[in-house]
Amino acid sequence: MSSIELVRFGIPLGFYLPIVEGVPIANIYHDLADSAFGAERAVQATITFHHLSSLPAVSLEYSIEAQSRLLNHIGLSESDASIADREDRTFVATVIDVVTEKHYPRSRNRSEDPRAWPPLSDPILTGVRAANTAIRAVSHATRKYFPQITYESMPYLLIASQSFVNHGWPEVDEWSVPAAPKWNVNGVIHLAHMNMDISVRDEAMEEVVIDTVSEHAGKLDHPLRLYLERAYRVKHQYRIGQYADAVISMGTSAETLLTTIVAHLLWEEAWPNDQDEASVKSARLVFDDLEKRSRVREELSKRLGGNWSSKASPWEIWMKRGVQLRNRVVHTGHQPSYDETAEAVNAYDEFVAFVTDRIAAKANVYPRTAIKAVGPEGLEQRNKLTGKLKRFRDEVAPKEDDWEVSFTLWMKVMTGG
Known part of the structure; x- marks a missing residue:
């Protein structure tokens, strides 16, 4: 038995995805044809969904406050009271909890742009793939369109946690997500982009x-x-x-x-x-x-x-x-x-x-x-x-x-x- 290092991080979608909260969905992705791994094997990613009170950037309060500030800016209103701190749990956005394996591929050049890496050679890319698998499935189930995640659309800083599970390497055995006490929040992953929406007036x-x-x-x-x-x-x-x-x-x-x-x-x-x-x-x-x-x-x-x-x-x-x-x-x-x-x-x-x-x-x-x-x-x-x-x-x-x-x-x- 070998010990596999697991990586855990969240992907905020910015919208509500209608799927039951807290139910884990495990996907095993086979990568037999790709040389990214030292041995033929498969990669598991387990995701769960959590519906959180809508964050200011995607909330109704944000929209109303922006319009209120506009009225104040153009002289149609003298009110400058902020309502950004008022919470309304009617409006939610979904965050995906991703757990997958940390990989140690032999062929990948870590100096390359991560977007060019094989999709199962990195836990972030594996997580994106798992999230999009679920989003596409929900679209078919609801007959509605929901935007998929891209590497570039994710926050450029991800809070990462670490844990370990025993596994019969390299056989394909599904593992279970360790309980909360077995996880250590051990750092921040900085993605290879800076997509903060900051505009400088020109x-x-x-x-x-x-x-x-x-x-x-x-x-x-x-x-x-x-x-x-x-x-x-x-x-x-x-x-x-x-x-x-x-x-x-x-x-x-x-x-x-x-x-x-x-x-x-x-x-x-x-x-x-x-x-x-x-x-x-x-x-x-x-x-x-x-x-x-x-x-x-x-x-x-x-x-x-x-x-x-x-x-x-x-x-x-x-x-x-x-x-x-x-x-x-x-x-x-x-x-x-x-x-x-x-x-x-x-x-x-x-x-x-x-x-x-x-x-x-x-x-x-x-x-x-x-x-x-x-x-x-x-x-x-x-x-x-x-x-x-x-x-x-x-x-x-x-x-x-x-x-x-x-x-x-x-x-x-x-x-x-």
């Missing part, structure tokens, strides 16, 4: 935003704006550890970009006769076939040039690291790792840069698309804002019909919208 950025927010607000429905919004969402989901969502958002963002660029090129080729029946019909034949990735590549490569077919091309790298991963996530339920997602994000960034560079390279052929998709600053950074293009921007473009309106009307006619 008055210079405020001035930039107020000068441009009206301009942006009037163009939000444009497909290029939708591509960018999805790109912003990708980086946010990646940063907070929602890897599957980030991979799916990347695929949607890239698809929006590509179909939008093809549409812009077709629109500009018809300019100024963009409502001509023959040109609209010709464009429709192309656009209706863009569900095939091969057709998208064909249309873009023959108009923009560049390397779209070799193994080293950004297109092929994105297909391998981004599209194939997205398909696995969507169609097989694959949970992408940190490394897989990081590779997909890098491939996505390089692919977007490649497409943007190709548009800039053809700025003299498609000046309207280049100015809209790359922008004057982007063209100048790429040394593509030539004298000819500047004259077009400053002298010709202001006299033309509004491009946004023209493109939107053309798209409606072309797609039958």
Whole structure:
């Protein structure tokens, strides 16, 4: 018999999860294929749920106090009395009590980012996996959505306790959680992130935003704006550890970009006769076939040039690291790792840069698309804002019909919208 060291810590969910309090749920995770352990074995994690009075950050009192302070701040109220200390046990949030094993894997490099470690090679990662197993099961039981936990969403400081159990190593034997007297609160685990919600006021950025927010607000429905919004969402989901969502958002963002660029090129080729029946019909034949990735590549490569077919091309790298991963996530339920997602994000960034560079390279052929998709600053950074293009921007473009309106009307006619 061997003695196994157990680690215990809490995961505050920030919301109420409807499951009976105090009933332990044990999960045994097999890790036979992973080399993270010195011997083939399984890992147990036992979790219980506790419903605590809602903490100030997620309580109704906090919300009311924030609104009360706003009224005071803008002069609609003179009351500054705080109600934050008033307790109301009607409102609760769930905290998960996690007990799992401390691992001593042979292959893991402890200098790496913990997010890149095998999911069963560390008690914190094992606890996250066990918590998400339960959350997903509760979602199915209640037919309601509850957000899963990510490493990045957890408090950056965890209070850790330690205990030991005897175990028939390496055989798989379920162990029981030791009684409270056998636990020692022995320290704090500092996670490899700092996710405290602390914002520093940026008055210079405020001035930039107020000068441009009206301009942006009037163009939000444009497909290029939708591509960018999805790109912003990708980086946010990646940063907070929602890897599957980030991979799916990347695929949607890239698809929006590509179909939008093809549409812009077709629109500009018809300019100024963009409502001509023959040109609209010709464009429709192309656009209706863009569900095939091969057709998208064909249309873009023959108009923009560049390397779209070799193994080293950004297109092929994105297909391998981004599209194939997205398909696995969507169609097989694959949970992408940190490394897989990081590779997909890098491939996505390089692919977007490649497409943007190709548009800039053809700025003299498609000046309207280049100015809209790359922008004057982007063209100048790429040394593509030539004298000819500047004259077009400053002298010709202001006299033309509004491009946004023209493109939107053309798209409606072309797609039958």
